[in-house]
Amino acid sequence: MAQHKVNYTQNAGLPVALTTIDKVVNWGRSNSIWALTYGLACCGIEMMASGASRYDFDRYGTIFRASPRQADVMIVAGTLTKKHAEFIKRLYDQMTEPRWVISMGSCANTGGMFNTYATVQGVDRIIPVDLYLPGCAPRPETLQYGVMLLQKKIRAEKAIKSQKTKRLM
Amino acid sequence: MRAYTPKDDVQAKSYYTDRFYVAPQVPKQDVLSDEVFTADLEAIKAKFEVLEAYIQVEQMVVYINAKDNVDVIKLVKEELDYTQLSEMSAIDWIAKSGQFEIFYQMLSMGKRKRIRIKCFISKDEAINSVEKLFRCADWSEREMYDMFGIEVNNHPFLKRILMPYDWEGYPLLKTYPLEGDEFAAWYEVDKIFGKEARDIIGPEIRDTARVDRYDSERFGRLGHEVPKGTKITGNEPKTPLAYQEEGGVFLIDRFDEEKSVIITDRNR
Secondary structure, X not given: OOOOXXXXXXXXXXXXXXXXXXXXXXXXXXXXXXXXXXXXXXXXXHHHHHHXXXXXXXXXXXXXXXOHHHOOEEEEEOOOEOOOHHHHHHHHXXXXXXXXXXXXXXXXXXXXXXXXXXXXXXXXXXXXXXXXXXOOOOOHHHHHHHHHHHHHHHHOXXXXXXXXXXXXX | OOOOOOOOOOOOOOHHHOOOOOOOOOOEEOHXXXXXXXXXXXXXXXXXXXXXXXXEOOEEEXXXXXXXXXXXXXXXXXXXXXXXXXXXXXXXXXXXXXXXXXXXXXXXXXOOEEEEEEEEEEOOOOEEOOOOOOOOHHXXXXXXXXXXXXXXXXXXXXXOOOOOXXXXXOOOOOOOOOOOOHHHHOHHHHHHOOHHHHHHHOOOOOOOOOOOOOOXXXXXXXXXXXXXXXXOOOOOOOOOOOOOOOOOXXXXXXXXXXXXXXXXXXXX
């Protein structure tokens, strides 16, 4: 366990730390990215492995939630079929702002090898995507790196400014 | 075991591009070569017309008239001990003869034998349901309807099973393109956003090998990432692998590559 020691004496002897509201809010948001369990195919296995004890997503504050209303990020892990497309849109709409989407694996990125009538050729045709992870399937390390990049992206956002609703169109 | 064929020049051969290539048939034997099958066939022949019968890969194949299918399967199930319907579906022969071939693959656990009952229906003909004899035929017949558009009489719930209910077209027909027709290509866009969104979202990119190195909207190039929407010139400097800003982040340790140690001694 990492121990966070705050040296209260460093700022001229005062137990005071100065920062901006943006930074505080983004610090909170980026370190509690609750993910919607969205395993659609074999990438879901890698996503589950990332959540389990060996790779331990909890230390990033990424806890899998089964409800879109409690989730901040949707990790689309697997092949999105055309029949399922309307449901992913509905679940995305049910998530509260601010929300992010990670497209995990080739199938979610581009349809992958399923160049067929029944597969959506990239989840970004339905919902706006923040991060594309390559791989078939990506290893848990890749997903962890992706989450860290998403944290970096969140930290760069303006938290207090009115959130621009993310829409594909 | 399959006979060995030399594969030295297999790449140079063009047999797989031959559109008129006819796969060699698996050899057929006469039904009389097997006692059990001979008796079974006699029992079927006594009541129904049999168009053709042979043994292939130790399984008897019996062609019957499509109108007899329920009665033949009932006879085979109840009197000849073929108590399981392993599989049933259809084959599209429309281009060849305007017909569908429907097959019922059946298994007898008692006799340790398999038979396949086959019949032909023309393109717009319906077939009678065997769901009353085998409950498993319920979903198989729904799938057959879903994939080929073959309608089934007396089925309790004839509805698409795999494709969406509002789907148009039957995907396993040989005339149906693998990548889908126009309806399939725009299905999710039409349904979610409406037809007017087609121009905004754009057509599907079906070329999986397509790499647009100047596209920063959809993909970043690993090691040369730029912010979304940036015009790429092709001379972007290499960005090092970094998951934190330079100054570090409040309360979060930064991984220092210099300090990392690779542990080789398991018993340290």
